[in-house]
Each structure stands twice: as C-alpha cells, then as structure tokens.
Amino acid sequence: MGVRARNESAWLLPNDGTRTNHRLRQDMRRFADEDEIDLVIVGCGAGGSVMLQRLARAGWRVAALDAGPFWDPDTDWVSDEAGSHHLYWTDPRVIAGSDPVPMGSNNSGRGVGGSMIHYAGYTPRFHPSDFATHTLDGVGADWPVSYPELRPYYEQIEQELPVAGERWPWGDPHGYPYRPHPVGGNGEVFLRGADKLGIMAKVGPVAIANGRFGNRPHCIYRGFCLQGCKVNAKASPLITHVPDALAHGAEVRPDAMVTQIAVDKLTGRALGVHYVTGGRERFQRARMVAVAGYSIETPRLLLNSASSRFPEGLCNDFDQVGRYLMVQGAPQTAGRFGAEVRMYKSPPPEVSTEAFYETDPGQDYKRGFSIQTVSPLPITWAEHVAAQGHWGPALREYMSDYVHWSCLGGLCEFLPRSENRVTLAREKDSYGLPVARFSYSQCDNDRALARAAQSVMEDILHAAGADEVITIQRYAHLVGGARMAADEQHGVVDRYGRSFAVPNLYITDGSVLPTQGSANPALTIMAVAARTAHHLAAGIS
Amino acid sequence: MSGAAPDWGSRFPGFDVLDQVPHWDQVTADVVLARTCSPAAVKFFTESEESCARALLNLLTGQDGPGGEPAVPVLEMVDARLAAGETDGWRYADMPEDAQAWRDTLTLLDADAHQLSGAAFADAPPADQARLVQAVQDLGSGNWHGLPAAHVWSLWTRYACTAFYAHPSAWAEIGFPGPAYPRGYKNVGVGKLEPFEVGDAHPSEDPVREGA
Numbered sequence: 148m149g150v151r152a153r154n155e156s157a158w159l160l161p162n163d164g165t166r167t168n169h170r171l172r173q174d175m176r177r178f179a180d181e182d183e184i185d186l187v188i189v190g191c192g193a194g195g196s197v198m199l200q201r202l203a204r205a206g207w208r209v210a211a212l213d214a215g216p217f218w219d220p221d222t223d224w225v226s227d228e229a230g231s232h233h234l235y236w237t238d239p240r241v242i243a244g245s246d247p248v249p250m251g252s253n254n255s256g257r258g259v260g261g262s263m264i265h266y267a268g269y270t271p272r273f274h275p276s277d278f279a280t281h282t283l284d285g286v287g288a289d290w291p292v293s294y295p296e297l298r299p300y301y302e303q304i305e306q307e308l309p310v311a312g313e314r315w316p317w318g319d320p321h322g323y324p325y326r327p328h329p330v331g332g333n334g335e336v337f338l339r340g341a342d343k344l345g346i347m348a349k350v351g352p353v354a355i356a357n358g359r360f361g362n363r364p365h366c367i368y369r370g371f372c373l374q375g376c377k378v379n380a381k382a383s384p385l386i387t388h389v390p391d392a393l394a395h396g397a398e399v400r401p402d403a404m405v406t407q408i409a410v411d412k413l414t415g416r417a418l419g420v421h422y423v424t425g426g427r428e429r430f431q432r433a434r435m436v437a438v439a440g441y442s443i444e445t446p447r448l449l450l451n452s453a454s455s456r457f458p459e460g461l462c463n464d465f466d467q468v469g470r471y472l473m474v475q476g477a478p479q480t481a482g483r484f485g486a487e488v489r490m491y492k493s494p495p496p497e498v499s500t501e502a503f504y505e506t507d508p509g510q511d512y513k514r515g516f517s518i519q520t521v522s523p524l525p526i527t528w529a530e531h532v533a534a535q536g537h538w539g540p541a542l543r544e545y546m547s548d549y550v551h552w553s554c555l556g557g558l559c560e561f562l563p564r565s566e567n568r569v570t571l572a573r574e575k576d577s578y579g580l581p582v583a584r585f586s587y588s589q590c591d592n593d594r595a596l597a598r599a600a601q602s603v604m605e606d607i608l609h610a611a612g613a614d615e616v617i618t619i620q621r622y623a624h625l626v627g628g629a630r631m632a633a634d635e636q637h638g639v640v641d642r643y644g645r646s647f648a649v650p651n652l653y654i655t656d657g658s659v660l661p662t663q664g665s666a667n668p669a670l671t672i673m674a675v676a677a678r679t680a681h682h683l684a685a686g687i688s
Numbered sequence: 689m690s691g692a693a694p695d696w697g698s699r700f701p702g703f704d705v706l707d708q709v710p711h712w713d714q715v716t717a718d719v720v721l722a723r724t725c726s727p728a729a730v731k732f733f734t735e736s737e738e739s740c741a742r743a744l745l746n747l748l749t750g751q752d753g754p755g756g757e758p759a760v761p762v763l764e765m766v767d768a769r770l771a772a773g774e775t776d777g778w779r780y781a782d783m784p785e786d787a788q789a790w791r792d793t794l795t796l797l798d799a800d801a802h803q804l805s806g807a808a809f810a811d812a813p814p815a816d817q818a819r820l821v822q823a824v825q826d827l828g829s830g831n832w833h834g835l836p837a838a839h840v841w842s843l844w845t846r847y848a849c850t851a852f853y854a855h856p857s858a859w860a861e862i863g864f865p866g867p868a869y870p871r872g873y874k875n876v877g878v879g880k881l882e883p884f885e886v887g888d889a890h891p892s893e894d895p896v897r898e899g900a
Contacts, residue, residue: 238777
C-alpha cells in the first residue's frame with residue numbers, strides 16, 4: 148500500500164504557503180468527558196500521535212490530551228533561538244546524582260508534536276544488537292521484542308516521515324525512501340576528515356524529505372531545525388500523524404494537563420484520566436488509557452497516581468517505575484578552520500557514522516557510540532565556548548570566531564542502571580503536584596565511551612585540517628523509566644506496552660525502551676508505538 | 689580588561705543583521721526587534737540586587753568598559769526572564785529555584801565585595817570585581833558560601849550568554865545573519881557566502897591559537 152493510502156497527513160496540509168490546516172482543526176470531532184471513549188492518550192508526541200493516528204484509522208473513538216498548545220508554525224514559531232523557549236517543557240524539575248542531567252531545551256518538548264518539534268531530525272534505526280545487549284555483551288538488558296519484529300514498523304514510519312539518506316550500511320543494512328540532502332560546510336568537514344582516516348561516514352538519515360512530500364515543501368536549509376520547522380519540511384507528529392488522525396475522527400485536546408490516572412478499586416482497571424484545562428479540573432472516561440508523556444512525565448504521572456491499591460504509585464508494586472532512565476553521553480567537539488565553515492547554514496543533522504556503534508573486542512569498554520554533525524546556533528555555541536572557562540572579553544573574542552568552527556557530536560550508549568531514576572520531589576508545581584526529581588550517575592563504562600567518542604571526533608577534525616579542537620560534555624535524549632520486560636519484577640510493561648499491573652493501561656512512549664543504543668530515539672519510539680497500535684487494532688477487529 | 693578598544697567588533701566590516709529585516713517573517717521580526725527597543729523597567733530585582741546584577745552581567749559579557757550604555761541590555765533581559773518565571777526547566781538539587789538563587793548569589797557577591805573592597809560589588813574597583821568573579825569560577829567543584837560554585841557559575845553564565853547572544857548586535861559581531869525564514873540559504877559549503885553575508889576581515893586571528 149502506498150504511503151498516502153495509509154497516512155494522508157502530508158496531503159491534508161495547505162499548499163498555499165501557510166502551514167496549518169485550520170479547517171481540519173475547527174471541524175475536529177470533540178468527545179464529551181462523560182463519553183466512555185475507546186482510548187484516551189496522555190501526551191501527543193512521537194508515541195502518542197502514532198497511537199492516535201493508527202487507532203483512529205482502525206475506527207476507535209480516541210482522544211489525545213496534551214499539556215501544551217496545538218502549535219501553528221506560522222504564528223507560534225520563530226526563526227530565532229531565544230524566542231523558541233516556549234517549545235520546551237520548562238515546568239520545574241529537580242536534577243540530582245553525581246552527574247545531573249539538564250532538562251528543558253536539551254531533551255524535553257511541550258505541546259502537540261512533543262520533543263520532535265525541537266529535535267534535530269536524525270532518525271536512525273537501532274541495530275539488531277541493541278535488543279540483546281545482555282546476552283551479547285553482558286551489559287544492559289535484553290528486550291522482550293527482537294529487531295525483526297520491529298523492522299516492518301521501522302519501514303512504515305520511515306516512509307511516513309519520510310526519511311532521506313544514503314543507503315545505510317550499519318546494523319541491519321537498508322535504504323531510505325528519499326535521496327540524501329546536499330551537505331553544508333559542517334557536513335563537508337566531517338566527510339573530508341572521516342575519508343582521510345578511512346572511517347566510513349554517510350549522509351543522513353534525516354526526517355526531512357529531499358523534495359516535496361504531499362503538500363510539504365522542500366527544505367530551505369535555514370538551519371533552525373531545533374527551533375521548530377516553520378517550513379513544514381522537517382517531520383514531526385504535528386504534520387506527519389495528527390492531520391490524518393483528525394481526518395479519521397480522532398480528537399486532540401491541547402492545553403489539557405493530565406494529573407492522575409483513575410483506577411477502579413474493585414476491578415483494578417483504569418477508568419480514565421483526571422486533567423486540568425482552563426483552570427478547571429475535569430475527568431475523561433475511557434475504556435483504555437495509554438500514557439505517552441515521555442521518560443520524566445510518564446513515571447511522574449504513575450507515581451502521582453498512587454491509590455490505596457497502589458500505595459507506592461500506579462504500576463509500582465515492584466519498585467520499577469522511574470528506574471533505568473537513560474540519557475546518551477553527548478560530548479560535542481568543535482574544530483577551528485582557517486576557511487569559513489558557517490555551520491549555521493543547512494540543517495544541523497547532515498552526516499553520521501555508526502562505525503563505532505558495536506562492541507569492539509579490542510577496547511576495554513562495552514557497546515559504543517555514533518558521531519553526527521551538530522551545528523549549534525550562537526546561544527548554544529556560547530555555552531560550548533563558555534564551558535572552556537572563558538568569560539568577559541575572552542568570551543567575546545572566541546565567539547567572534549564563530550564562522551570558522553565546525554562541530555561534531557557523539558552519542559554514547561550510556562548503560563541502563565536501576566539507580567538512575569525519577570522520584571517525586573517535595574517541591575510542587577502550579578497544579579499542586581509534586582515535581583519530578585531525576586537522579587543520574589555515570590558508571591566507568593559510560594566515562595570510557597565518552598572519552599573514546601571525543602578522541603575520534605578530535606581525530607576527524609584534525610584530519611580535516613582543524614588547527615585546534617575544543618570539547619564540551621553534554622547529554623542528549625531520554626529513554627527508559629517505565630521499561631518493557633519479560634515480567635513485572637523487571638519492568639513496568641510487557642512486550643506490547645501493556646502494563647503488568649493494570650490490564651487496560653498501556654505505555655507508548657520512549658519510557659518503555661530497555662536500552663538506547665547510540666541512535667537518536669524518535670524513530671524507534673514511533674515504531675514501538677506503531678507496533679503496539681497494530682496489536683491493539685488487530686485485537687479489536 | 690584593558691581600556692583599549694576591543695578588536696572583536698571589527699571582523700565583519702559593514703555587516704548589520706538588521707539590514708535584512710525586510711526578508712524576515714513578521715512573527716520573527718517582531719520578537720527580535722523588540723530586543724532592540726529601549727529595555728523595559730526592571731521588575732524582578734530590588735534596587736541593590738539590580739546594581740549588583742548589572743555590574744556582574746556586564747562584566748561576564750565584556751560590556752563593563754567605559755563608553756556609556758552597553759550595546760546589549762543584558763540586565764534587563766535577565767530581569768524580564770526572572771520576572772516571567774522563564775527558567776530553563778530544571779534546577780540542581782543543591783541549588784534553590786533560579787529566581788531565589790539569583791537573589792541569594794547577588795547578596796553573597798555583595799558580601800564578598802564588602803570584605804575585599806569595603807564597597808558593594810557594583811561600586812568596587814573594576815579589578816576587584818574581576819577578581820571576585822574569577823574567584824568563584826576558580827573554586828571549580830568547591831563550595832562558595834555553602835553553594836556549589838560550579839552551579840553558581842552555570843547559573844550566571846547561562847543567563848548572561850542566553851541574553852547576550854539573543855541580540856542582533858551580538859550576531860553582527862560574530863558574522864551570524866540571524867533569522868532565515870522564509871529566505872533560507874542558497875550558497876552552503878565551506879568558504880561560500882550569501883550576497884548578504886560578509887566575510888571575516890581577519891581570518892587568521894585564531895583566538896585559540898593566540899591563547900595557547
């Protein structure tokens with residue numbers, strides 16, 4: 148079946164230079180709180196939107212509640228770094244542990260489309276080995292799902308976004324529906340340096356069509372991918388899944404903060420969700436609940452949904468909720484060139500290598516890392532420069548050199564650890580709910596990976612002709628926190644995302660991932676949600 | 689910290705980001721141009737906090753030299769963020785929420801200044817101000833009046849840099865053309881310029897090498 152026949156989103160967008168189909172939103176079906184709908188989804192990002200679209204197509208009465216706005220790229224987004232602050236989840240959160248992980252712009256989205264509104268756009272698949280790291284390498288965990296089970300969903304989603312890139316030689320080798328984009332200065336530097344060292348690097352995989360796709364226009368290479376794509380060229384659920392969902396009778400309820408999942412004391416089944424919208428507390432009844440609030444808010448919602456049946460938090464009988472939360476180590480190394488690179492021209496995601504992804508028996512660490520172009524805009528670049536210790540005139544002088552720098556980022560597979568987790572802090576948010584406290588500490592393997600990635604990036608940049616290199620230690624992405632497992636003593640949900648504790652409660656976001664590989668997680672989150680949706684749709688029909 | 693005119697302002701002669709405003713989308717133009725208007729009155733900081741914060745933020749962004757008003761009103765930009773509660777969406781467990789952390793650290797900085805110079809931070813001699821600020825950075829993972837110095841440093845520099853490099857005059861200084869919608873870029877690649885971009889007049893002045 149052609150992609151348009153199963154997901155018409157790109158053809159439901161306007162083709163007159165504006166970016167939002169307002170008519171589709173005005174005519175959207177709206178359920179009453181008292182309706183017992185088939186499924187209420189909490190969060191309308193990567194996982195929630197795919198569920199919404201798939202199950203609306205299957206004829207389910209389904210609504211997705213999102214805490215943030217229903218974005219209009221024309222009026223809500225700007226081609227500017229500081230002016231994009233509202234794209235991030237900036238409600239209070241506490242970070243702790245020996246290596247605390249900053250949140251906000253780094254990894255936390257807000258509003259319909261979720262973190263894919265501000266992600267760079269890289270959409271690599273996980274490798275087959277990612278699903279069995281415990282068996283293969285004695286670290287991490289084995290998934291209760293194998294790569295071949297997920298492959299058809301990877302292929303579907305790659306067509307729906309769609310993804311552009313060279314034929315991919317790593318992991319399970321595969322092609323992409325769109326040819327690779329031309330590269331800018333930063334991609335050129337990466338390819339040149341890698342070539343000199345004999346390291347294979349490839350253009351892609353990027354969820355930006357190379358050409359028109361439906362009514363979505365061609366990318367204009369303006370470099371503001373992380374500020375929300377005003378062009379509708381970069382894929383996000385707002386334009387890849389929500390329009391088709393609405394056209395098939397789904398409801399998106401923006402500005403609706405879910406505060407608690409209600410569970411029947413007698414039957415142990417979920418009844419619906421309490422939420423706040425327009426300052427009023429409401430309750431949406433549903434036959435089934437899917438939580439897709441991502442790795443911080445999903446565990447927080449479960450913990451805030453404690454009851455007499457679940458005194459330690461919903462689905463937390465075995466103290467698994469919030470644990471095994473992962474972030475990738477993301478050292479960012481920049482090199483200085485005599486020529487002008489002007490890395491802000493072109494999308495930040497251009498070129499990657501997965502040549503170091505798998506465990507190398509010659510190294511004293513397990514698993515690996517990938518390397519990708521990242522092209523920080525001035526504020527983010529200032530963070531990189533300030534991390535070298537510069538301030539005042541020295542900072543200004545270094546910053547004036549911006550056009551000469553090229554910047555690469557590593558994604559290191561930091562291992563899942565039970566003590567890296569979300570708990571509830573004493574502090575309350577504006578809804579009166581305890582905020583999330585995220586504690587994170589690295590292990591020796593993590594530190595070794597970050598060092599190795601930095602060293603390879605330095606080599607590539609030097610080989611490309613850089614005279615100096617500077618590095619900042621960062622983190623990227625979030626997954627885990629309510630992982631899938633073989634049984635309830637090792638995880639929160641089963642292989643289809645159904646919670647062990649509540650039979651009609653599903654989790655369909657990045658929290659269910661047991662490992663993270665060295666791949667950006669968006670595509671895998673969508674593929675896992677598509678698999679859950681397929682399973683549910685098949686069950687009812 | 690010398691009194692000589694800094695040379696970083698002259699690398700892109702004639703380059704003015706605002707020349708391109710007609711090519712920006714209106715929503716972006718409104719947001720960016722608002723930063724170039726006279727700054728709003730201070731709302732968050734008290735009077736003594738304001739003078740301390742102004743001196744600190746101008747120092748951190750190299751705007752402390754003689755010559756009147758700073759090009760970028762960093763104090764007012766930070767104040768507006770704090771008044772609106774626009775945090776980064778997290779705080780370290782060993783720090784108060786950002787608004788309180790700013791108040792606390794400014795009070796502590798003033799106390800340090802009184803001890804070193806017998807004056808509030810804003811009234812201390814420039815060399816003393818620089819010493820006091822450098823001392824906090826030099827503590828690294830150590831403790832500053834009961835707060836982790838690195839987290840204090842992170843708070844100050846994050847807010848300072850985010851404000852400073854949001855301003856068109858800072859973009860002009862680094863050769864960055866700012867907003868790019870709906871125009872985009874046509875000449876991408878090493879050494880390639882758009883008609884509206886200006887090449888670096890001093891490409892060999894590598895600050896890293898000079899500092900090495």
